[in-house]
Amino acid sequence: MPQPTILTNVSLFDGTGDELAEGVTVVVADGLIQEVHTDGAGTSTVGDRIDGGGATVLPGLIDAHVHIGAVDVYFETQADRYSPSLMAFKMAHRLRHVLDLGYTTVRDCGGTDWGFKQAVEQRMIPGPRIVISNRMLSQTGGHGDMRSRAQTEEPCRGGHYGMVFSIADGVSEVRRAVREQVRMGADFVKVMASGGAASPTDKLDRPQYSEEELRIIVEEAEMAGVPVAAHALPSIAITRAVRAGARTIEHGNFLDDEAAALMAAHDTFLVPTVATYVMASRHPERYDYPPEITEKVDSAAAAALHSLEVAARHGVRMGSGSDLLGEEIAWLNHELELKADVLGAAATLRSATSVNAELIGRDDLGVVAPGRRADLLIVNGDPLTDISVLGAPGAVRLVMKDGETHRNTL
Structure with a gap:
């Protein structure tokens, strides 16, 4: 069975709020988001760690x-x-x-x-x-x-x-x-x-x-x-x-x-x-x-x-x-x-x-929270400050769908 994927050192737009949370850790396993830690404490879960370098994670x-x-x-x-x-x-x-x-x-x-x-x-x-x-x-x-x-x-x-x-x-x-x-x-x-x-x-x-x-x-x-x-x-x-x-x-x-x-x-x-x-x-x-x-x-x-x-x-x-x-x-x-x-x-x-x-009637999508499908992006910059970063060349560093990494330049 594949090990969990752990996204560390990222800021988070969860799909519902108005601000980014910093120092976030997100744990993904079995196609789902298993844990989201916004207190900077990280997780004891063992798995493949990806350091986001302060970039922003948001829902697919x-x-x-x-x-x-x-x-x-x-x-x-x-x-x-x-x-x-x-x-x-x-x-x-x-x-x-x-x-x-x-x-x-x-x-x-x-x-x-x-x-x-x-x-x-x-x-x-x-x-x-x-x-x-x-x-x-x-x-x-x-x-x-x-x-x-x-x-x-x-x-x-x-x-x-x-x-x-x-x-x-x-x-x-x-x-x-x-x-x-x-x-x-x-x-x-x-x-x-x-x-x-x-x-x-x-x-x-x-x-x-x-x-x-x-x-x-x-x-x-x-x-x-x-x-x-x-x-x-x-x-x-x-x-x-x-x-x-x-x-x-x-x-x-x-x-x-x-x-x-x-x-x-x-x-x-x-x-x-x-x-x-x-x-x-x-x-x-x-x-x-x-x-x-x-x-x-x-x-x-x-x-x-x-x-x-x-x-x-x-x-x-x-x-x-x-x-x-x-x-x-x-x-x-x-x-x-x-x-x-x-x-x-x-x-x-x-x-x-x-x-x-x-x-579209999919309450398992669109939000970064435990139990949701692991559709995630990591992008350079803060899209709440400048939404154009989403379209900047090379800005999309990771694309994950159903917990599987489609692309990763981190």
Whole structure:
């Protein structure tokens, strides 16, 4: 049986507080955190000791909105350019990259199927544990319908992974679509409840799906014991999704006071994704979007940070997501920097650890405490003082998932 791993001489952000504890010792064994000593006394446990040299230990980060299948920024046409086997290898490469950055858990909001989840769990490929939704649900002409106005053929409904959608209209079709995602192993159901930036024929500020359809989606998901995540940018779409029973609102860029108050009253989580809009707006040359999509991106980017202020003012519980496409996955920690400018570093780190753990229903993650899963990072510097240290080259010194060391430069 492997000996315990003992992390000594570290400062600690435990995922719940506002300050670091110094001179901490953490004992890991059997995939769990066994002991946490914050009194500087250390431990008598015998095991493999790793001296942190005063660096900071914190819970493995959780990203609550990724698309591992978005292997490039032109996701609407990637199925025409990549074979299924190449897509699979590209997605495996992205999973490893995310783990390297310190994210030990991700919630994939569409496109990653049960097979990738199993491959990680069975240690065939290195990567974060994955919470999956399978195909995203969209109405005809909605955020998941990537046909141009000139195309008249039926929308593509096939594919197993990548950026794949299920186009469903009306009560009977959405009921069947939810059941199909659940059959394929979905941990939650993702529905497009408003327009989006990258879809070619819808408007960013308009709701999608009737309230009746949204209620049926939630009803079917609840019968299967899984929650619903609603892509919703404008407040009219947010309020409809909240009233229908969605557990989370994804993006929420145009959140207003009335919708925020309703979210707080219903205990609905907000999963803001700031970087995907801000970086696309700042670097249009990377995306080469047509003018009508660029206009939508710029509009969403301009509103994104203000929505954080509105949500905080009303006590809306906020997780953290990124929604970054293609090579922009390298900007994962820039998402945290943008949020920290509004919310502060401690609240931002809590959103990416303990709050996201609650959001995905995993009370064994997101906190450094005895009995929790041993998902841990050690980073140079103090992320509560300067959260950008998480993204600094070479700053992530150790990544541990389930008590197993993925990387260690200490």
